[in-house]
Amino acid sequence: MCADLCCEEKCIHQDIVNKVETHLPNDETLYDLAELFKVFGDSTRIKILYALFEAEMCVCDIAELLNLTQSAISHQLRVLKSAKLVKARRAGKTVFYSLSDEHVRLIINQGMEHVIE
């Protein structure tokens, strides 16, 4: 059904259009998915997640380990927490952060595979 689209000659057929429209998740889901990847799209946050791969940690440890300010880390942990990638546990004055689940590791590893070609 090229006429419905732009090209004159050899463009996609109606059954492909239908297939896309069937398989394409709804806008809200796609938006959420993009938001999730956006969270992974910052090297500070990636570093925090890599640190938490090894053990749960408090904010100041992460800051010290990554050589960044406590405030910067705290802001980023907030983002990670909203995305449900990390969870927090309070122990007195200290707050320990850890990975929410194994999805985080899987997603990062999958991405890393593409990066290292």
Add this chain to the structure above:
Amino acid sequence: MCADLCCEEKCIHQDIVNKVETHLPNDETLYDLAELFKVFGDSTRIKILYALFEAEMCVCDIAELLNLTQSAISHQLRVLKSAKLVKARRAGKTVFYSLSDEHVRLIINQGMEHVIE
């Protein structure tokens, strides 16, 4: 080795610090990884990739299918191509785009699993 870090009491030990420093990829790799996820972090680009899951398509088809301007799609295809997520094939006036490899699908599916909980 809490003294090396910030907290007074129960913070991470030196062997964990060592573990993180051993497993943490170098800055350039982490930067590349973040750049990769940044590319997935836009719903327009996600939609384009979903469309290409079904078949290779030319720019105007994608634009028509997603109800966006040809220019916007072209700009985004450039980003996707730089990240080696899609490849282009010229046929006369038309340029057909398709997925570079199966990593794309795997990364998106992995992200989707987290989104749909």
Add this chain to the structure above:
DNA sequence: CTTTCATATGAACAACTGTTCATGTGTTTA
């Protein structure tokens, strides 16, 4: 060669992002 069509690209703009700095909140200890 000129026109037409599909695509690419540059400039401009508003919207968004990540850090810093200052300060607020909540918990423990003196």
Add this chain to the structure above:
DNA sequence: TAAACACATGAACAGTTGTTCATATGAAAG
């Protein structure tokens, strides 16, 4: 209660991003 500590948060700032508009490139047809 006051001080000290770990963490959270708001404002402000520079840097980045995605779209639009106008225009350029490159290929095919007349």
